[in-house]
Structures are given as C-alpha cells and as structure tokens.
Amino acid sequence: MDDVLLQVENLKAHLPLEEGLLKAVDGISFTIRRGETMGLVGESGCGKSMTVNTIMRLAPSFAHIEGSVAYFPAAGEPINITELDPYGPVIRDIRGGEIAMIFQEPMTSFSPLHTIGNQITEAIRIHRANDKKKATAIAIDLLSRVGMSNPAQRMNEYPHQLSGGMRQRAMIAMALSCEPSLLIADEPTTALDVTVQAQVLQLMRDLQHEFGMSILYITHDLGVIARMVQVVAVMYLGRIVEITDVDSLFYDAKHPYTKALIQSVPKMGKKSRARLESIPGAVPVPINRPPGCGFYPRCAAAIEGLCNRLDPPLIQIEEEHAVACFVYPEVVDAVGESKPEGVNHAV
Numbered sequence: 001m002d003d004v005l006l007q008v009e010n011l012k013a014h015l016p017l018e019e020g021l022l023k024a025v026d027g028i029s030f031t032i033r034r035g036e037t038m039g040l041v042g043e044s045g046c047g048k049s050m051t052v053n054t055i056m057r058l059a060p061s062f063a064h065i066e067g068s069v070a071y072f073p074a075a076g077e078p079i080n081i082t083e084l085d086p087y088g089p090v091i092r093d094i095r096g097g098e099i100a101m102i103f104q105e106p107m108t109s110f111s112p113l114h115t116i117g118n119q120i121t122e123a124i125r126i127h128r129a130n131d132k133k134k135a136t137a138i139a140i141d142l143l144s145r146v147g148m149s150n151p152a153q154r155m156n157e158y159p160h161q162l163s164g165g166m167r168q169r170a171m172i173a174m175a176l177s178c179e180p181s182l183l184i185a186d187e188p189t190t191a192l193d194v195t196v197q198a199q200v201l202q203l204m205r206d207l208q209h210e211f212g213m214s215i216l217y218i219t220h221d222l223g224v225i226a227r228m229v230q231v232v233a234v235m236y237l238g239r240i241v242e243i244t245d246v247d248s249l250f251y252d253a254k255h256p257y258t259k260a261l262i263q264s265v266p267k268m269g270k271k272s273r274a275r276l277e278s279i280p281g282a283v284p285v286p287i288n289r290p291p292g293c294g295f296y297p298r299c300a301a302a303i304e305g306l307c308n309r310l311d312p313p314l315i316q317i318e319e320e321h322a323v324a325c326f327v328y329p330e331v332v333d334a335v336g337e338s339k340p341e342g343v344n345h346a347v
C-alpha cells in the first residue's frame with residue numbers, strides 16, 4: 001500500500017435536478033500509485049469532469065456526494081478528502097499544494113485582472129516560498145522550462161496577451177509551481193492545434209520524469225491515452241466499465257463499449273476513403289436511469305433478460321484487468337445468476 005497516492009472508493013455525485021436525479025458519477029473506484037499516470041476516457045457527458053471536480057471538492061454545492069477519496073501524503077496520516085469542509089483550510093492546502101489541476105480552457109484558471117507572473121508567484125508564496133524574490137525566480141525558471149520565450153518579460157503580461165498555446169504553458173507552469181504529488185489534467189490540450197498539442201504532451205511527460213509526480217489525465221481522445229498513460233479507466237454513464245493497463249486496452253479490450261471506442265479511431269495506413277466506425281445511438285442522459293447495463297440500448301452483444309434487468313458490477317477477470325459486462329461468465333457469477341441458455345457470447 002506504500003505506493004498508493006490516491007484511493008477512490010465507491011464515489012458518487014448525484015445531482016437532484018427538476019427533471020429527476022442525475023447520477024453523474026455513480027459508484028466508481030480506482031487507485032493512483034505514486035509516479036503513475038492514469039487515464040480517464042469516455043464520451044462527452046459520461047462524468048469525467050464531475051469525477052475530478054468531486055475529488056477536488058469543486059462539485060456543485062447541491063450535489064449529493066457519497067463514498068471516499070483517501071489521499072496519502074508523503075508524511076503523516078491519510079486524509080479523507082470527502083469529509084473535509086469544502087471551503088476549509090485543509091482542502092485549500094491540498095488544492096494547488098498537493099494536487100494541482102489544469103483545465104481545457106486556461107482562461108478559467110487565470111484571473112484576467114492580474115499578470116501571469118503575479119498569479120504564479122502568488123501560488124508559490126502561498127504554498128512554498130514566502131520570499132518574493134525567491135518566488136519570482138522560481139516562476140521565471142518554470143516559465144522557461146515550459147518553453148516560454150522571454151520568460152522574465154512574459155511575467156508582466158496579462159492572460160489575454162498570450163496565445164492559446166502559451167496560456168496553456170503558463171497554466172501548466174502554475175500547476176507545477178508548487179511541485180504537486182498529483183496533477184489532474186482535464187482535457188488540457190483539446191483546444192490546441194495538433195502541433196502545439198504534441199509539444200504540450202511531451203512537456204508534461206518530461207516534467208513528470210523530472211518531478212516524479214502522478215498524473216490523472218482526462219480525455220476522450222484515445223490517441224492521447226496511448227501516448228500518455230499507463231493505466232486506463234473507461235467511463236460510461238457515470239461508471240467505470242473497464243480498467244486495465246494501456247496495452248491490454250488497445251490489444252485486448254473486453255467491454256463492447258471499449259471495443260467500439262477503439263474501432264472508432266482512424267487507423268494509420270487505412271485507406272483514406274475508409275469510413276470511420278461510429279457507435280450506434282447516443283449517450284443517454286443519466287436521469288432516472290432504467291435498470292440494467294447503461295450500454296444495453298447500444299450494445300451489439302447484449303443478452304436479453306440479463307443485461308436489460310441487472311447492472312453488471314466491475315469484476316477482475318484477468319490480472320490487472322476488470323470489466324463490467326455480462327458477456328463474461330465471472331461477471332454473471334458475481335451477481336448470482338447463471339448464463340441464459342442458447343446465447344452467443346461472441347462480441
């Protein structure tokens with residue numbers, strides 16, 4: 001257990017809306033180890049952002065939160081983040097100091113009223129070095145390491161004066177300024193063009209080697225997952241439906257949803273005219289969800305009488321490979337059922 005940094009157990013974030021109860025995150029569990037990069041992948045609306053916002057205690061205040069998020073600091077007792085006062089000093093120390101977050105749109109992290117330099121040095125002074133000169137030197141050094149030209153001059157610029165790629169770099173510099181143990185990156189490169197995206201991904205990998213931090217990387221782009229992460233959790237309708245290492249995900253995907261996701265990615269060398277596969281149907285909104293597997297209405301391998309009746313739990317069926325799908329007998333066993341006769345289980 002020594003190498004565990006974050007342990008999420010049965011985490012739920014349910015939103016009571018006028019239309020009904022929206023189960024944005026519905027009982028998910030995973031572990032991030034020190035130095036490891038984990039990816040969270042899934043279509044738009046499956047609950048990726050809500051998961052990390054709940055971990056950071058940034059979920060909307062009307063959300064009902066259940067489950068636990070244990071954070072294991074380098075020294076001292078583990079902290080159950082879900083029990084902290086969301087506006088209290090402990091979570092504020094963790095946020096930024098121990099766990100830093102970068103977002104898809106950097107403008108949301110920066111105030112338009114202060115210079116980049118002011119904002120980064122402020123964060124350093126709160127969490128690391130109170131001395132202004134020292135904090136400024138650390139900030140300039142970080143900006144140059146994230147590839148900013150003329151970092152000392154950039155310190156005096158306002159966020160709107162920087163290009164999209166430069167703002168993203170500045171946000172990464174700010175996130176890393178307190179040497180966090182965990183960096184949560186929520187679609188940090190989606191708004192960037194591909195060449196800048198490649199540079200920013202490379203930069204994060206380099207900095208991870210240098211700082212030894214863990215990364216939780218959120219994206220719906222499997223290409224980015226392939227390049228960035230070691231362990232992948234696939235989310236669908238607020239649940240994790242498959243979790244495994246990145247090689248097994250691409251070469252031995254188990255869940256019909258994961259298989260469909262992988263098939264929908266354009267392959268190098270495929271005839272350029274070849275049509276992209278798409279997953280039939282759209283992601284349903286998880287309000288007043290009917291019983292059964294959430295993927296049932298879109299699934300080609302669905303087993304009538306089972307998948308539309310019961311929720312498949314996430315069960316480990318191979319070493320370091322868990323899946324929530326009744327195509328696998330272990331999952332059927334886990335709910336105390338037997339496979340219906342005469343069903344072809346090939347997916």
Ligand SMILES: Nc1ncnc2c1ncn2[C@@H]1O[C@H](COP(=O)(O)OP(=O)(O)OP(=O)(O)O)[C@@H](O)[C@H]1O
Nearest residue numbers: 015024043044045046047048049050051060220286
């Ligand atoms: N403040 C809110 N009020 C009501 N519903 C919300 C709120 N925030 C999120 N949701 C809903 O919760 C579900 C999960 O949203 P979330 O933002 O976590 O998805 P996501 O996986 O991050 O998607 P994307 O890839 O588009 O960023 C969605 O159905 C979304 O509409």
Ligand SMILES: [Mg+2]
Nearest residue numbers: 048049050186
């Ligand atoms: Mg999101």
